[in-house]
Amino acid sequence: MNHLDFSGKRTLVRVDFNVPINSDGKVTDNTRIVKAVPTIKAILDGGGSAVLMSHLGRPQSKKNEDGSINKAKFSLSQIVKELSTLLGREVIFSSDCVGHEAIEKSNNLKPGEVLLLENTRFYKEETAGDEEFAARLSKHGDLFVNDAFGTAHRAHASTTTVARFFKSENKSAGLLLSTEIANAKKVLNSPKRPCTAILGGAKVSDKIKLIEKLIDFANYILVGGGMSYTFIKAMGGDIGNSLFEEDYVDLAAELMQKAKDQNVELLIPEDTVTASSFSNDAFEGIVDSIEIPDGQMGLDIGPKAIEHYSSILAKSQTIIWNGPVGVFEMENYSKGTFAIAQAVADATSKGAFSLIGGGDSVSAVNKSGLADKVSFISTGGGALLEFLEGKTLPGIAALK
Numbered sequence: 001m002n003h004l005d006f007s008g009k010r011t012l013v014r015v016d017f018n019v020p021i022n023s024d025g026k027v028t029d030n031t032r033i034v035k036a037v038p039t040i041k042a043i044l045d046g047g048g049s050a051v052l053m054s055h056l057g058r059p060q061s062k063k064n065e066d067g068s069i070n071k072a073k074f075s076l077s078q079i080v081k082e083l084s085t086l087l088g089r090e091v092i093f094s095s096d097c098v099g100h101e102a103i104e105k106s107n108n109l110k111p112g113e114v115l116l117l118e119n120t121r122f123y124k125e126e127t128a129g130d131e132e133f134a135a136r137l138s139k140h141g142d143l144f145v146n147d148a149f150g151t152a153h154r155a156h157a158s159t160t161t162v163a164r165f166f167k168s169e170n171k172s173a174g175l176l177l178s179t180e181i182a183n184a185k186k187v188l189n190s191p192k193r194p195c196t197a198i199l200g201g202a203k204v205s206d207k208i209k210l211i212e213k214l215i216d217f218a219n220y221i222l223v224g225g226g227m228s229y230t231f232i233k234a235m236g237g238d239i240g241n242s243l244f245e246e247d248y249v250d251l252a253a254e255l256m257q258k259a260k261d262q263n264v265e266l267l268i269p270e271d272t273v274t275a276s277s278f279s280n281d282a283f284e285g286i287v288d289s290i291e292i293p294d295g296q297m298g299l300d301i302g303p304k305a306i307e308h309y310s311s312i313l314a315k316s317q318t319i320i321w322n323g324p325v326g327v328f329e330m331e332n333y334s335k336g337t338f339a340i341a342q343a344v345a346d347a348t349s350k351g352a353f354s355l356i357g358g359g360d361s362v363s364a365v366n367k368s369g370l371a372d373k374v375s376f377i378s379t380g381g382g383a384l385l386e387f388l389e390g391k392t393l394p395g396i397a398a399l400k
Helices: 031-045 076-087 100-107 131-138 161-165 175-189 208-217 228-234 246-261 303-314 335-349 359-368 382-388
Strands: 010-014 049-053 114-116 143-146 171-173 195-199 220-223 265-267 271-275 283-288 297-301 318-322 353-356
Touching: 010 031, 031 049, 031 076, 031 175, 076 114, 131 161, 143 161, 171 175, 175 318, 175 353, 175 382, 195 208, 195 303, 208 220, 208 246, 208 382, 220 303, 228 246, 228 297, 246 265, 265 303, 271 303, 297 303, 297 335, 303 335, 318 335, 318 382, 335 353, 335 359, 353 359
Parallel strands: 010 049, 010 143, 049 114, 143 171, 195 220, 195 318, 220 265, 318 353
Antiparallel strands: 271 283, 271 297
16 A cells, blocks of 8 residues: 555445454354454554445345344444444444435545445445446545455455546555455565465365366365265265265366376375264264265264374465364364364464455464464455455456
């Protein structure tokens, strides 16, 4: 943002405040808010004011029975207290984005003041990338800064279209977005070797492009989570009642063969922690991953897999982690994910560069208490995946 002069100007900032909020309206994980603070403070320290816009959840797809939007559940007013505390000043809130109240409040902002607009997704025009809606949003700022890496892969009105209404000299990536790009490029362009990727989560289908890309530059790909059982099925193993994607079994086999052909070690957990149902109280035991009995399902990687994966991470110099390797929210199936978090932290302490991305991975690292022991925690899930896949993100392209 070095070329921007904030003094006496309003800066419209797209932030990513899509954070978890409990039933009492309290923020349960403020990571994304904390990471936006440096950009906001830089604007204020530069003599300007900031107008913040963000989405929260998907209110259009979760309407009330009468078709109205559940504004109480999805209102950004719930984070005003948290944001005010982090910024050390009272944040002004507008119950609208583009209406008379919002425009009046932004027009009256004084240097050093911060205005938070209501959830942009209360308007269907937001996700449609509507130009007229974006033009109305642009009235809130003399300058535009996009600091929302988590939504940079969406061609929405507040992330991409709005940038068209600012000259190139009046718009920029924020400090967080710039840092996200720099860290992702460390992995993509010049990873120190060995380079290891840990991939978890439920579905192979969500990670196909990423796996294909990783095979081109990683040395090891460590698979865990629900997606591992699709690979085990492709190997001819018995997976009991474990989650898997039948339509992707053949593709999983092709990916394993492609990795083998390119001397990349794509590893599947040797053993699995099983349960009779998706419940913490349904723990059954530990079995070989290719011999899961009927009536049981795999919910975590076992001790042999933990030891093997940890030994690979110990010698890795670049580590990417996307997706937990088990159902870490349940105590009986959390050992694998937390052991991986510890192994990543240990490798980082010895000089490895570690990049953690994806909501569940971030939650796992935070819950493990090791968040400050890794190199960088990305605020982007889908955005990071698409960036690593080599795609052009529209929210970034719009700033050029």
